[in-house]
Amino acid sequence: MKHTVVLYNPDAVFYTMPLALIAIASYLDPAIYNVVIIDGRIDVNPIKKIQEALSDNGLCFATSVLTGSPIKDALKVSEAVKYKFPQIPVVWGGWHPSLFPKQTLENENIDIVVKGQGEVTFANLLEKIITGKNRNGVNGICYKENGIYIENPERAMDDINRFPPFNYDLIDVKSYMNLSGRKQLDYISSQGCRFRCSFCADPFMYNRGWFAYSPKRVVDEIESLWLKYRFSHVHFQDETFFTNSKRVKAIAEEFIKRQLPITWFGTMRADQGVRLGDDVWQLCKESGLERVMIGMEAGTQEMLDWMQKDIKLEHIYDAAKQCVKYDISINFSIIVGFPGETEESISETLNVVKKLRKMSSNFNMSIFYYKPYPGNKIADELLANGYQFNSTLEDWSNFDYVGTKKSEWISEEKIKEIENFKYYQNLAYNKRTPIKFLFQEFAKWRIENKAYKFPIERKLKELLNPTQKMS
Numbered sequence: 001m002k003h004t005v006v007l008y009n010p011d012a013v014f015y016t017m018p019l020a021l022i023a024i025a026s027y028l029d030p031a032i033y034n035v036v037i038i039d040g041r042i043d044v045n046p047i048k049k050i051q052e053a054l055s056d057n058g059l060c061f062a063t064s065v066l067t068g069s070p071i072k073d074a075l076k077v078s079e080a081v082k083y084k085f086p087q088i089p090v091v092w093g094g095w096h097p098s099l100f101p102k103q104t105l106e107n108e109n110i111d112i113v114v115k116g117q118g119e120v121t122f123a124n125l126l127e128k129i130i131t132g133k134n135r136n137g138v139n140g141i142c143y144k145e146n147g148i149y150i151e152n153p154e155r156a157m158d159d160i161n162r163f164p165p166f167n168y169d170l171i172d173v174k175s176y177m178n179l180s181g182r183k184q185l186d187y188i189s190s191q192g193c194r195f196r197c198s199f200c201a202d203p204f205m206y207n208r209g210w211f212a213y214s215p216k217r218v219v220d221e222i223e224s225l226w227l228k229y230r231f232s233h234v235h236f237q238d239e240t241f242f243t244n245s246k247r248v249k250a251i252a253e254e255f256i257k258r259q260l261p262i263t264w265f266g267t268m269r270a271d272q273g274v275r276l277g278d279d280v281w282q283l284c285k286e287s288g289l290e291r292v293m294i295g296m297e298a299g300t301q302e303m304l305d306w307m308q309k310d311i312k313l314e315h316i317y318d319a320a321k322q323c324v325k326y327d328i329s330i331n332f333s334i335i336v337g338f339p340g341e342t343e344e345s346i347s348e349t350l351n352v353v354k355k356l357r358k359m360s361s362n363f364n365m366s367i368f369y370y371k372p373y374p375g376n377k378i379a380d381e382l383l384a385n386g387y388q389f390n391s392t393l394e395d396w397s398n399f400d401y402v403g404t405k406k407s408e409w410i411s412e413e414k415i416k417e418i419e420n421f422k423y424y425q426n427l428a429y430n431k432r433t434p435i436k437f438l439f440q441e442f443a444k445w446r447i448e449n450k451a452y453k454f455p456i457e458r459k460l461k462e463l464l465n466p467t468q469k470m471s
Helices: 019-027 046-054 070-084 095-099 101-105 119-131 173-180 202-206 215-229 245-258 270-275 278-287 301-306 313-325 343-359 377-384 412-429 437-449 456-464
Strands: 003-009 033-039 058-064 090-093 112-114 141-145 148-151 184-187 190-192 210-212 233-236 263-268 289-297 329-336 363-369
Touching (some): 003 019, 003 046, 019 119, 033 046, 046 058, 058 070, 090 095, 095 112, 095 202, 101 112, 101 141, 101 148, 184 215, 190 202, 245 278, 263 270, 270 313, 278 289, 278 313, 289 313, 301 343, 313 329, 313 343, 343 363, 343 412, 412 437, 412 456, 437 456
Parallel strands (some): 003 033, 058 090, 090 112, 184 233, 233 263, 329 363
Antiparallel strands (some): 112 141, 190 210
């Protein structure tokens, strides 16, 4: 009889497919394991479904957990599993446990943490669980033994080309398409990040490593998946899809050659966009590139240098010009309120946002407040200077890691200005419509003059359509 392994994706507002769980499951031998993926965002009664699955020769329950509200759901489900199946190991993996393994294991319902890349680690762990052997030979895990915390040696990052294709049959693909509101397939073609941004946990997680599928493998897999699921859009979930311009060019050429009727999205650094030649931009557009995401982060060279972004301010404008030229949309992400950042610096960042928005109505700006999150240089410096981070899983479950809440390093008056700017820039520079024309002109006047008193239209919009929490 096969051993049943249940993998759980906690409830969250994000609608992307649980690619981390699919990766873990696809690596396991189907002749040995019956892997069941359950998602708190889709399944009506996930605890009942988990318990039913584990009743059939259950071996292990595992969940991949992000910081924020997903922790609440993962804790609730882990407690329910442990209550009914006290002998079955409860394993946590993903971003949060990888960064806080000891703190995670302080919870009585969690037995093991898998850190970082989990395919090989989790497979090795399951072998130990089956045989009942000691877990000290499994690199990349932390666990409790007789109440004592044990941290095994780190596991080096593996080249993802040695892993099998994702088995999307493990999930109900149509349910995720319904959740996202379009016929979208989430896909990851590379793993890791080579860059050193001092506000980001990626350098800690990946040790600045980066591995990518060959262009042929990418397009072979996407073509095969399209024949099965007939999606219209591919959302590349890579940390930095445009890292290698030759690879990007080859993927675009293959999409065109095979005449796949899809659009696609990828993540891009501004300097990568500058290094992408016109011929590659043209190929990307012809192959269906619809939108990119660029982490602008700040609008002054001083702040970009301070956060070790390793780009120039002009790179942001140059990449934007290329997207305008080829009619490609951009989602920009911006962070304000870093420790020591002046209000003048924030104002200049908002000015850059305004200039970019004037370039195209297809540019979207997401402005976040900096929130200290361990695993990077800035957070380490704050910690050394006495900053108090959360100390329990329960505390971290309330953490707003995307920074939609106010910053402790910005005055209340400046926050009000930023919040008004965020709303009015979105209204002012979006695509013109006859119905919204007067409101858009008035919004432009407000931004140009910083005239944010009596923001009646903003209050009305928030009343009718409240902003959804992101974590």
